[in-house]
Amino acid sequence: MNHLMHFLTHTLFGLLFYHFNIIPSFTLLFLFIAFGILIDVDHLIFFVLHHRTFSLKKIIKISRMYRKKMQPNLYVFHSPEVNIVLGVLSFFNFLFFLVFLSNVVHLGLDILEHYAYYKHFRWIKQWSILFEFLQKIKH
Ligand SMILES: [Zn+2]
Numbered sequence: 001m002n003h004l005m006h007f008l009t010h011t012l013f014g015l016l017f018y019h020f021n022i023i024p025s026f027t028l029l030f031l032f033i034a035f036g037i038l039i040d041v042d043h044l045i046f047f048v049l050h051h052r053t054f055s056l057k058k059i060i061k062i063s064r065m066y067r068k069k070m071q072p073n074l075y076v077f078h079s080p081e082v083n084i085v086l087g088v089l090s091f092f093n094f095l096f097f098l099v100f101l102s103n104v105v106h107l108g109l110d111i112l113e114h115y116a117y118y119k120h121f122r123w124i125k126q127w128s129i130l131f132e133f134l135q136k137i138k139h
Contacts, residue, residue: 001109003037010036013105028098035102042075070117072126078107081129 010033017023023032047059050073066073076082083103090097114123125131 001106001113003040006036006040006106006109007033009109010102010105017101022101023098028094031095032098032102035099036106039077039103039106040075042077046073046075070114072114072123074127074129074132076129077103078110078127079129080127083107 014023014029014032017032018026018029023029043063044059047062048054051058051062053059053062083100086096086100086103090100111121111124115121
């Protein structure tokens, strides 16, 4: 999903969470919205690691190529494993809860977009660290 849609959706959900006091301050509301955008930094990490480049021009080109194909990859902050850990840590610290809540909204949008493209959920395994690990030891 594009960043504008994430920004708008996080603003809307953030205001709802603020209204119902799930997010208790404007500072935390701002962080909730920021986390909803910043999660996608894992795409950069993936591109740098897999294409071994720091060239912004190349990264933008690669990013557009993946986007056009709606290619699911292991973007670490999108993985179920990281989000399960965040979910558990949410019980102990509000900031983790805020990141987790923001990720849930972000991933919800990303999953909807991928589902609309693929019409199934089989692609979702490619977001998994465990799946990637099992693929690596098989080869
Ligand atoms: Zn995303």
